[in-house]
Amino acid sequence: MSTAGMNVTPSASAAASKPVLLSVRGVKTYYGNIIALKGVDMDVREGEIVTLIGANGAGKSTLMMTIFGNPRAREGTITYQGQDITRMPTHEIARMSIAQSPEGRRIFPRMTVYENLQMGASINGLAHFNQDLERVCTLFPRLKERLYQRGGTLSGGEQQMLAIARALMSRPKLLLLDEPSLGLAPLIVKQIFSIIKELNEKDGMTVFLVEQNAYHALKLAHRGYVMVTGNITMSGTGRELLADPQVQAAYLEGGHH
Amino acid sequence: MNAPPITTASAESPALPNRFDLTAAIKDGLKTALIMLGLSIPILAYKTDQSGGDLWLSPRWGLVAILCALVFGLRILLHAFMATKAAREATPSPHQATEFVHAEPNAFQKTSRFAIPFFLGVALAFPVIIYFIQGGLNESRYWVDLGILILTYVMLGWGLNIVVGLAGLLDLGYVAFYAVGAYSYALLSTTFGLSFWICLPLAGILAGFWGMILGFPVLRLRGDYLAIVTLAFGEIIRLVLINWTDLTNGGAGISSIPRATFFGLPFTSGEGGFAQTFGLEFNGMHRIIFLYYLILALALLTNFVTMRLRKLPVGRAWEALREDEIACRSLGINTTNVKLTAFAIGAMFGGFAGSFFAVRQGFVSPESFNFLESAIILAIVVLGGMGSQIGVAIAAIVLVGGPEILRNLTFLQAVFGSGFDPNEYRLLLFGAGMVAMMVWRPRGLISERSPTVILKERKAISGSLVKEGHG
Numbered sequence: 036m037s038t039a040g041m042n043v044t045p046s047a048s049a050a051a052s053k054p055v056l057l058s059v060r061g062v063k064t065y066y067g068n069i070i071a072l073k074g075v076d077m078d079v080r081e082g083e084i085v086t087l088i089g090a091n092g093a094g095k096s097t098l099m100m101t102i103f104g105n106p107r108a109r110e111g112t113i114t115y116q117g118q119d120i121t122r123m124p125t126h127e128i129a130r131m132s133i134a135q136s137p138e139g140r141r142i143f144p145r146m147t148v149y150e151n152l153q154m155g156a157s158i159n160g161l162a163h164f165n166q167d168l169e170r171v172c173t174l175f176p177r178l179k180e181r182l183y184q185r186g187g188t189l190s191g192g193e194q195q196m197l198a199i200a201r202a203l204m205s206r207p208k209l210l211l212l213d214e215p216s217l218g219l220a221p222l223i224v225k226q227i228f229s230i231i232k233e234l235n236e237k238d239g240m241t242v243f244l245v246e247q248n249a250y251h252a253l254k255l256a257h258r259g260y261v262m263v264t265g266n267i268t269m270s271g272t273g274r275e276l277l278a279d280p281q282v283q284a285a286y287l288e289g290g291h292h
Numbered sequence: 293m294n295a296p297p298i299t300t301a302s303a304e305s306p307a308l309p310n311r312f313d314l315t316a317a318i319k320d321g322l323k324t325a326l327i328m329l330g331l332s333i334p335i336l337a338y339k340t341d342q343s344g345g346d347l348w349l350s351p352r353w354g355l356v357a358i359l360c361a362l363v364f365g366l367r368i369l370l371h372a373f374m375a376t377k378a379a380r381e382a383t384p385s386p387h388q389a390t391e392f393v394h395a396e397p398n399a400f401q402k403t404s405r406f407a408i409p410f411f412l413g414v415a416l417a418f419p420v421i422i423y424f425i426q427g428g429l430n431e432s433r434y435w436v437d438l439g440i441l442i443l444t445y446v447m448l449g450w451g452l453n454i455v456v457g458l459a460g461l462l463d464l465g466y467v468a469f470y471a472v473g474a475y476s477y478a479l480l481s482t483t484f485g486l487s488f489w490i491c492l493p494l495a496g497i498l499a500g501f502w503g504m505i506l507g508f509p510v511l512r513l514r515g516d517y518l519a520i521v522t523l524a525f526g527e528i529i530r531l532v533l534i535n536w537t538d539l540t541n542g543g544a545g546i547s548s549i550p551r552a553t554f555f556g557l558p559f560t561s562g563e564g565g566f567a568q569t570f571g572l573e574f575n576g577m578h579r580i581i582f583l584y585y586l587i588l589a590l591a592l593l594t595n596f597v598t599m600r601l602r603k604l605p606v607g608r609a610w611e612a613l614r615e616d617e618i619a620c621r622s623l624g625i626n627t628t629n630v631k632l633t634a635f636a637i638g639a640m641f642g643g644f645a646g647s648f649f650a651v652r653q654g655f656v657s658p659e660s661f662n663f664l665e666s667a668i669i670l671a672i673v674v675l676g677g678m679g680s681q682i683g684v685a686i687a688a689i690v691l692v693g694g695p696e697i698l699r700n701l702t703f704l705q706a707v708f709g710s711g712f713d714p715n716e717y718r719l720l721l722f723g724a725g726m727v728a729m730m731v732w733r734p735r736g737l738i739s740e741r742s743p744t745v746i747l748k749e750r751k752a753i754s755g756s757l758v759k760e761g762h763g
Contacts, residue, residue: 103622129624141619143612147743154612157605158624
């Protein structure tokens with residue numbers, strides 16, 4: 036799953052020179068007449084972990100879903116590897132080496148873990164299935180134990196691992212994760228974030244992470260964006276945002292860590 | 293992290309509080325029967341009869357005895373029901389466990405392992421068995437006909453199972469494809485004189501084509517709305533068949549449809565017929581038995597194809613679609629194609645069954661394809677357990693064979709009087725059966741979904757290995 040030419044951990048400054056993988060320009064998304072995204076600009080460069088933080092209902096998940104074409108952006112453009120994907124159907128976007136672990140995990144509950152992973156690999160016709168299966172089993176040993184159990188019988192943390200593992204099965208270049216920490220115990224959150232880090236550092240996978248858990252997300256990410264009611268209000272490196280008093284007041288107040 | 297592992301109550305766990313206790317149940321049953329007896333004395337035991345000016349009492353102790361026995365039996369049944377229900381609720385299913393539990397195959401899984409070869413054997417040997425029981429070819433006609441009827445519904449159930457059970461698309465108009473298949477054969481054979489063996493695949497293709505035509509407008513629909521549109525589609529096909537008299541001969545139907553041949557040998561008594569070629573004495577039953585094996589083969593083909601498809605990407609995609617459409621799309625699956633193939637392949641088997649229907653009856657009319665047929669086929673799938681092949685087969689036997697058995701319960705006339713026709717209670721029993729099913733097995737007879745990939749290295753995963761590391 037390694038990307039050719041990716042060898043060292045890209046620091047924030049080094050990443051700046053990397054080519055832009057995903058670029059969002061002036062995207063406006065509506066639900067009926069209600070505007071959810073009011074013209075969003077954002078870039079994700081190769082090898083980066085970029086996080087998007089914001090309050091409930093700010094439009095984080097909408098942006099994630101808009102990138103995947105469901106709902107479609109009414110205005111603006113989304114390009115991936117230089118190709119315009121704004122009007123592409125969701126399943127074709129998924130075939131462009133972008134994978135998504137959607138909000139609420141959305142695993143297939145009545146199918147076994149194994150079958151869930153098969154579904155993840157169906158884009159490339161199970162060509163490297165056994166190899167990739169072994170790989171995700173090393174990443175998530177818990178899944179290996181539960182390979183033949185039904186998805187719906189897993190605990191919340193395991194389901195999240197399964198959702199990420201399923202996304203990895205298509206060998207994506209860009210991984211979109213929507214709130215992987217949602218509803219999970221702190222220790223499991225730590226585990227999942229360290230796996231994201233490992234994916235990025237070892238395989239050079241580009242990760243776009245939508246999170247409510249701002250502290251962990253900003254600590255992990257190279258760069259971050261802050262979204263407020265459909266607008267990107269702030270951006271910077273993870274460190275900068277963590278240190279920013281406004282961010283601290285709005286998203287890091289109270290007992291974090 | 294130190295949460296105690298959830299132990300699942302298994303068979304050896306000390307006496308579940310609600311295990312069915314027979315002696316207690318009998319005691320309670322006797323008590324209830326006694327109360328019934330007490331209540332009966334003033335109400336039931338004597339009947340006032342009037343003849344002229346005299347009023348006299350006629351005792352009815354026989355009726356009282358029957359009712360007391362009935363109450364006794366029902367009370368025990370109630371106990372049994374409550375006990376199983378309580379035991380079931382007290383025992384979490386292994387599929388709900390968050391920890392790994394050593395999941396023993398349950399009773400249904402155990403029986404199904406033997407049930408499949410058993411059913412298959414019975415189905416294959418059925419005409420022979422009946423021949424020996426009834427003692428002759430002509431005498432066994434009724435039973436072989438019944439077998440054909442049941443197998444037709446088994447096949448229809450399996451066909452619809454692809455759409456409803458696997459892909460999760462609720463289709464209330466499945467009979468439309470059955471009709472398309474039947475009329476395809478009827479029209480092709482009477483107009484162009486094509487033989488059954490050429491028409492069969494053509495009918496399947498045509499029905500599959502109509503499946504796609506239905507599929508396109510309903511791609512965006514799910515659940516209730518899909519059900520309504522498919523229901524309407526079924527009615528449209530039927531109404532077109534009634535009203536397009538130039539083509540379909542309207543409500544009068546199409547008659548004298550050519551019969552099936554044994555790979556070119558007609559079932560006739562004369563020269564070159566089946567009986568003569570094989571040196572047998574001519575008998576009309578040869579054709580019926582041939583039809584029986586034909587529908588058996590078609591049904592098994594449906595089953596075989598479904599089982600194979602489930603293991604292929606398209607079948608997996610159907611099941612994933614049933615589970616979560618949005619997740620499917622974000623995994624790069626073209627849900628449009630997946631839905632259309634489900635509709636088309638389901639419809640194709642409906643078409644096969646339809647052309648079999650036409651060749652068997654020799655006559656088709658729109659009357660045979662009303663909504664009730666769709667409802668029965670859907671009931672077979674739902675009661676059998678969506679997605680379960682063996683469950684669908686059992687449900688077809690019960691729902692189609694049940695009413696026929698009812699017709700033969702003539703001994704009940706001895707109990708309820710000669711005017712009693714058990715067949716009149718068919719729908720009542722049907723309803724009671726449905727209610728009982730929904731209480732006991734709300735997800736169908738066999739609600740277990742069998743994984744397409746089975747545990748190969750069970751030892752490596754079960755037991756001690758998974759004791760450490762809890763979520």
